[in-house]
Amino acid sequence: MLDSFDFLDLRFLDILDIVLVAVLLYYIYKLVKGTAAINIFIGIAVIYLVWLLTQLLRMEMLSTILGQFIGAGMFALIVVFQQEIRKFLLMVGSTNFKSKNSIFRQFKFLKDEDEDTRTDVEAIIGACENMGKERTGALIVIQRNTKLDFVKNTGDKMQIEINQPIIEAVFFKNSTLHDGAMIIEDNIITATRVILPVSNDRKIPLRFGLRHRAALGISEKTDAIALVVSEETGKISYIKNGSFEFYDSIQELTHKIKKDLS
DSSP, X not given: OOGGGGGGOOOHHHHHHHHHHHHHHHHHHHHHTTSTHHHHHHHHHHHHHXXXXXXXXXXXXXXXXXXXXXXXXXXXXXXXXXXXXXXXXHHHHTOOTTSTTOGGGGSGGGSOSSOOOSSOHHHHHHHHHHHHHTTOOEEEEEXXXXXXXXXXXXXXXXXXXXOHHHHHHHTOTTOTTOSSEEEEETTEEEEEEEOOOOOOOTTSOTTOOHHHHHHHHHHHHSSOEEEEEOTTTOOEEEEETTEEEOOSSHHHHHHHHHHHHO
């Protein structure tokens, strides 16, 4: 047959190559979505496409200049996207391919319909709601794949099954345990008064205090999720992967947490 039909002769590895590139781009988009990095990423993509066009049209001078810029720009990318690269490597490194948190289950057609988690999410949310009404500040960190031993050692170790009154009692203003973060693993409170690493991201609005910065910090360094109850406003913030997760109702927040823990 004619050579023009050779492009239809796709191998399995060609299809796999396309799928893997699509997955990679999807996760890069998830990491930079909603940040200033998305604009930088788009700018780099535009420059790269222009460079390919100049090579195709044999515009030697412009092609050489853009080629040098792209070559040297790889080192600049490591600096500019330092946080995003860290999150990506953490996400890949903490993936358990045998569990429901597998990277491939992020796609809807591979997801289970049921949200199965041993953590009593309703008790946690109920406690946060009550503490919000009383303007009681709280910081709760829930472990996922990454172990949190390096921060648990800074607080008081516990072994208490989750229930709403216990959570509220820990963060009660006159309690000796209220300061710092609570660590939850599965359905067990394993530590209180934990000191967390604080995020140095200067893009965090000034209205957020140390609790929010600590929640962002632990979610940047691990795949843990965090809930913060503001002492000033009583609002509940949900933080994951170094960013705030928005929700419209308590029911939606509960669904999000169960989905992320399942």
